Amino acid sequence: MKKRIVITLTxxxxxxxxxxxxxxxxxxxxxxxxxxxFSRIETTxxxxxxxxxxxxxxxEHNDTAGIDDCAVxxxxxxxxxxxxxxxxxxxxxxxxxxxxxxxxxxxxxxxAFHTQCRTCHIDGGKGPILCGQCHREIYGGE
Numbered sequence: 001m002k003k004r005i006v007i008t009l010t011x012x013x014x015x016x017x018x019x020x021x022x023x024x025x026x027x028x029x030x031x032x033x034x035x036x037x038f039s040r041i042e043t044t045x046x047x048x049x050x051x052x053x054x055x056x057x058x059x060e061h062n063d064t065a066g067i068d069d070c071a072v073x074x075x076x077x078x079x080x081x082x083x084x085x086x087x088x089x090x091x092x093x094x095x096x097x098x099x100x101x102x103x104x105x106x107x108x109x110x111x112a113f114h115t116q117c118r119t120c121h122i123d124g125g126k127g128p129i130l131c132g133q134c135h136r137e138i139y140g141g142e
Contacts, residue, residue, distance in 0.1 A: 002033050037059070038138070039056065039058050040053040040054065041056075042093065044094060045092060045094020047099065051135035052135050054117070055134065055138065056134065056138050057134070065127075070087040074087045088102070093109060097112040101108070112121050
């Protein structure tokens with residue numbers, strides 16, 4: 001009788017262990033292993049925010065959109081002309097765009113963000129275009 005119990009428990013243990021290994025190997029636990037890294041758009045140029053800063057996963061966004069060139073989003077303009085192959089990714093948008101449109105500031109900061117992102121999403125027929133789709137809260141912390 002003891003031998004039968006030992007064999008049964010051994011088989012149960014091996015079955016549970018084997019199922020766990022199979023599940024991990026087949027990707028069943030993949031969602032638990034990967035963590036999506038969300039970022040907030042840099043907002044230091046704003047005095048206050050009406051909504052939370054836009055939230056997205058930078059790498060996933062670029063992979064999904066097929067964007068390999070940083071200058072697609074992080075552009076550089078000089079004398080009203082887009083400078084090809086030049087990127088501003090190390091500078092905040094507020095370095096060129098001020099809060100209000102005034103002489104010497106062709107586009108206000110909020111308008112620059114919205115024009116850059118929404119125009120691309122509308123033209124491509126993909127991506128969020130409504131306020132709450134980008135400006136989201138994360139409950140439980142960030």
